[in-house]
Amino acid sequence: VPVALAVGVAQASIYDVPGGYRAVMFDRFSGVGNTAKPEGTHFLVPWLQRAILYDVRIKPRNISTTTGSKDLQMVTLTLRVLSRPDIDKLPRIYQSLGMDYDERVLPSIGNEVLKAIVAQFDAAELITQREVVSSRIRADLLQRAGEFGITLEDVSITHLTFGKEFTQAVEAKQIAQQDAERARFVVEKAQQEKQAAIIRAEGEAEAAAKISKALSTAGEAFITFRRIEAAKAIVGSLSQNGNVTYVPSSNGNVLLNIPTQK
Incomplete structure (x- = not known):
C-alpha cells in the first residue's frame, strides 16, 4: 500500500506539456503564476497546484x-x-x-x-x-x-x-461605356469611308481631266486609238464564247453570232 501510494503521488506530481502548448500554473494559495511553462515534463504539488494547457499554435x-x-x-x-x-x-x-x-x-x-x-x-x-x-x-x-x-x-x-x-449601377455603366465605344467606332468608320470617297472622286476627276487634255491635243488620232482598244477588248471577250464563229471575208475575219453545230 505505501508503494502504491508513493507511485500515485509521483504520477500526480508530474505533468507533460505537449508540443505547440504552454502551461499556466494555478496555485490555491498564490493564484496564477507569472510565467507560462514551456514544452516538456514538469512537477507540481498535487491538490495544491493545477496546470492549465494553452494551444499557442496559429x-x-x-x-x-x-x-x-x-x-x-x-x-x-x-x-x-x-x-x-x-x-x-x-x-x-x-x-x-x-x-x-x-x-x-x-x-x-x-x-x-x-x-x-x-x-x-x-x-x-x-x-x-x-x-x-x-x-x-x-x-x-x-x-x-x-x-x-x-x-x-x-x-x-x-x-x-x-x-x-x-x-446594377456598375453593370449599367459598363454597358454605357461599351455603347459609347461602339458609337465612336461607327463615327470613325464613316469618316474613313468619307475620306476614301473624296480621294476616289479626286482621282476620277484627275483622270477625266487628263483624258480631256489628251483629246484636245491628240484629236482624232487618240479617239481612233481608244476605239481600237475597245474593239480588241470586245473581240477577246467574244472569243471565249463557244457559240461564236469566225467567217473569213475580203476585209478579214468577221464575227458572226451563229450557233455552232454539235
Missing part, C-alpha cells in the same frame, strides 16, 4: 460583417485572420478571458475595425485601393488585438461584395 478564423461605405453603399466583407496568444501574456489571458479568449475577442474587435475602416472609403475606392484598405485594417486590428494579448500573424480580405443596387 489558428485561422473568418470574420464577416456588412456595413456602409463612405458613399452609403452596403458592403459585405470577409476577413481571414491567423492568430495565436502571446506566450508572455498567457497568465493575464487566463485571468481575464479564460480558455476561449479568441471567441470572446476577435469577432467583436474585427467587426469594430472593419466598420470603422470601410466608412472612410467610397465603394469604388474599396475596389481600386484594396491593398490600402487591407493594410489599414491590418494595422488597426493588430493594435486592438495586442491590447488583449493576442498576436495576429496575417490579416487579409478574402471576399468583398456590394449591394444589389450598386452592382
